[in-house]
Amino acid sequence: MQPERALPDKEKQFSEWYSEVLERAELVDIRYNVKGFVVYRQNLMRIINLIRSELESSLISRGHQQVMFPIVIPMSYLRKEQEHVTGFEAEVFKIRAEEGEEELALRPTSETAMYPMYALWIHSYRDLPLKLFQTGTVYRKETRATKPLIRGREFFWIEAHDAFENEEQALAQVKEDIEITKEALRKFGLAFIVVEREEWDKFPGAERTFAFDCLMPDGKVLQIATTHYLGTKFSKPFEVIYLDRAGEKKNVHQTCFGPGISRMAAAVISIHGDEFGLVLPFDVAPIQVVIVPIPKEGKEKEIVAKAKEVGERLEKIRIRTLVDTSEERPGAKFYKYELIGTPARIEVGEKEVSEGKLTFFRRDLRRRWKVEESELEVEV
Amino acid sequence: MQPERALPDKEKQFSEWYSEVLERAELVDIRYNVKGFVVYRQNLMRIINLIRSELESSLISRGHQQVMFPIVIPMSYLRKEQEHVTGFEAEVFKIRAEEGEEELALRPTSETAMYPMYALWIHSYRDLPLKLFQTGTVYRKETRATKPLIRGREFFWIEAHDAFENEEQALAQVKEDIEITKEALRKFGLAFIVVEREEWDKFPGAERTFAFDCLMPDGKVLQIATTHYLGTKFSKPFEVIYLDRAGEKKNVHQTCFGPGISRMAAAVISIHGDEFGLVLPFDVAPIQVVIVPIPKEGKEKEIVAKAKEVGERLEKIRIRTLVDTSEERPGAKFYKYELIGTPARIEVGEKEVSEGKLTFFRRDLRRRWKVEESELEVEV
Incomplete structure (x- = not known):
């Protein structure tokens, strides 16, 4: 049933397995010809969007x-906090300045872009807390070997930047950031540990840094999210000041939180995959159930009609369903949806129609069994 | 009821009106200090996302x-199609190259980024049509006066790039792009004309260019989307070749389509607004109905309970609803939701509770009337 050879052994040859699965499942194309920059292909973008x-x-x-x-x-914004710029300046992509214009950096992270505006938006305790986020790309001239989604020069993430009246509120936010990450990682089926980083390993400019690590199949640790208590380290140079309830001027206490979307995708791909391709958790699967009609001469109509009926029933209960009625052979379809990690497959053939049963296949267990048609919703 | 003065007259002083509404409705902040780059604030992002x-x-x-x-x-990719690079090179932001590395441009548009990959992905007619899009920002060193969302150096749009077997299929796609744009613009309540551009006004590298124009309140025309038939002008230099059904090598015929998200937002803001702020069409309003309780001593509980009940009924029929129970005065709330363009407001006070009626306010008509509570869903 396998039109192509299996993938390399993930545990023994993780690097080879990872490269091949990214290519064969149409997730990433590394042939863009600029170091550390890759193309995110259609099957990856659907996971990324979820x-x-x-x-x-x-x-x-x-x-x-x-x-x-x-x-x-x-560049003058970037240079305002000393530890921060020391941590990033060597990695910054700079845009050629025109005469009379200031040199610009492609953002390596957004503290120094955002906080000058926070100084303009925050006046009194009534403006606090201020809790904003953006989703987008950041740029770091990584000098080590790059690896798609894991270490690159362009990466896709969310950055949340919050301002509070005091340390206590800010630390409560750090705790909430940790909760948000835990909840998401559980949905993505990822085991993790969260630890406070030592002094030497902190984010440049942070008072305290907490990081989420996943253990990858090659035994390496992948940091997939961080949250930082910045204290007043940025609010002092950027003069983010508020009038407190007693009418006194105070610096806000800040936090920033960066869940790495590309890296979470990398962890989902790496940790759940096997020699047949991706194994997506139900919540991040673009197609949750694929229905494959098994054609039989003279019975095509009944079989396709039954497949579509099953598809409609699943869509009604909000399952992301695809009925694949294309002309490919069933074996090629089985191979394809296993490769892209579709969690469940339902086969509908002549026998299924006449017996009122459906054949179920679960990608994670790679096991097939029959289910009464009436039990469809329960089974899924 | 108006805590602040009204906005300037939109028809007579469009520029002043536009700047003030962007600022007061917390849509854009222009104080970022880099020419042509602005901050998209929270109220704008919600419209942009819709x-x-x-x-x-x-x-x-x-x-x-x-x-x-x-x-x-x-830069070598950008230079591959002659008309194209001539049209863009002067406007390109360039990244300082390191020794031994090629100079890079911040993309002004993505044809030359995407088509080298199309050459790798397309082999035969079975790979066609290829229809891909991306949503993101592009960069052009605009030398004229900039205006937020209308003319800037960073703008937010969608680019769809499609490849076909022949001219006929490609032109059918251009027609479809026009349909997609028309449908969207109707939802956004925008009147428009679509015209084929003359030779001198075409997209650099296109065979034919069709553009959507909206008429702005100052009498100027704003181009908010374009779609282009590129013919084989890019597929020749980038060698995007397929084997046709007869086994012959052919260049693909391409189209590209760019609906401008920032510019559509600018048109929605400008065309529908008035001296009280935005007037958002129902489909692009982040909050479609706001419910404002009118407090009355001793009756707070009943009033708030009724407001919440009305809110829940609307959410059930999938209306984006907000019940504003904050401590601000009702007048300040009325002002705020008129400013950000919320299409409808429901007031719930003592009288409304005792009479079983609700007071309705429509932002576009600026008119109030009473509605039987049982008629709520019908009225909205």
């Missing part, structure tokens, strides 16, 4: 609002 | 798939 929307909704439901800041940062 | 999702769904339902290409384009 991860993105899960995290965005979670932030919005907790009182964050979405904004979009320019991709360029004046 | 426009974006309308267009993206429309493309996906017509067989397009979403991708994400790098933001940098090697």
Whole structure:
């Protein structure tokens, strides 16, 4: 039934397995010819969009609002906080300046883009907390070997930047960021540990850094989200000041939170995959159930009609369903949906129609069994 | 009832009106300090997301798939099609190259980023049509006076790039692009004309260009979407070749389509607004109905309970509803939701509760009337 050879062994040859699955499942194309930049293909974007929307909704439901800041940062902004610029300056892509214009950086992260505006928007305690996020790309001139979605020069993430009256409120936000990440990672079926980083390993400019790590199949650790308590380290140089309830001027206490969307996708792909391709958790699968009609001469009509009927029943209960009536052979279809990780497949053939049963296949178990048609919704 | 003065007269002083409404309705902040780059604030992003999702769904339902290409384009790619680079080179932001690396452009548009990959992905007629789109920002060093959302150096749009076997199929796509745009613009309540551009006014590298224009309140024309038949002008230099049904090598025929999300938002804001702020069409309003309780001593509980009950009834029929129970005065709330363009307001006070009626206010008509509570869903 397998039109192509299986993938390399994930545990023994993770790097080879990862490259091949990215290519064969049409997730990423690395042939773009600029170091550290890759093309996100259609099958990846559908996973990315599900991860993105899960995290965005979670932030919005907790009182964050979405904004979009320019991709360029004046170098003078970037240089305002000393530890921060020291941490990033070597990695910055710079845009050629025209005469009389200031040199601009492609943002490596957005603290220094956003906080000059926070200084303009925040006046009194009534403007606090201010909780904003943006979704987009950032740029770092990574000098080490790059790896698609894991280490690149362009990466796709969400950044939430919040301002509070005091340390206590800010630390409560850090705790909430950790909750948001935990909830999402559980939906994506990812095991993780969250630890506070040591002094030498902190985000440049942070007072405290907490990071989420996933263990990858090659034994390496992948950091997929961080949240930082910035204290007043940025609100002092950027003069983000508010009048408190007693009428006194105070610096806001800030936090920033960066769940890495590309890296979460990398972890989902790497941790759940096997030698047949992706194994997507139900919540991040663009197609949750694929229905494959098994043609039989003279019975085509009944079989396709039954397949469509089953599809409609699943859509009614909001399952992302595809009825694949294309002309490919069933074996090629089985192979394809296993490769892209579709969690469940339902086969509908002559026997299924006459017996009133459906053949179920679960991608994670790679096991087939028969189910009474009436039990369809329960089974899914 | 108006805590602040009205806006300038839109018809007589459009520029002043536009700047003030962008600021007061918290749509855009122009104080970012880099020419042509502005901050998209929370109230704008909600409108932008509705426009974006309308267009993206429309493309996906017509067989397009979403991708994400790098933001940098090697200069050698950009220079491959002569008319194209002549049209763009002066406007390109260039990234300082490191020794031994090629100079990179921040993409001004994505033809030359995407088509080298199309050459790798397309082999035979079975790979066609290829219909991909991406949503994101592009960069042009605009030298004229900039205006937020209308003319800037960073703008937010969708680009769809399609490849076909022949001219006929490609022109059918151009027709479909026009249909997609018309449908969207009708939802956004925008009148428009669509015209084929003359030779001198075409997209650099296109065979034929069709553009959508809206008439702005100052009498100027705003181009908010274009679709182009590229013929084989790019598929020749980029060698995007397929084997046809007869086994012969042919160049694909291409189209590209660019609905401008920022510009559509600018048109919605400008065309529908008035001296009290935005007037959003129902489909692009982040909040479609706001419910404002009118407090009365001793009756707070009943009033708030009724407001929430009305809110729940509207949410059940999928209306984006907000019950504003904050401590602000009702007058300040009325002002705020008129400013951000909320299409309808329902007031719930003591009288409304005792009479079983609701007070309705329509933003576009600025008119109030009473409605029987039982008629709520019908009225909305």
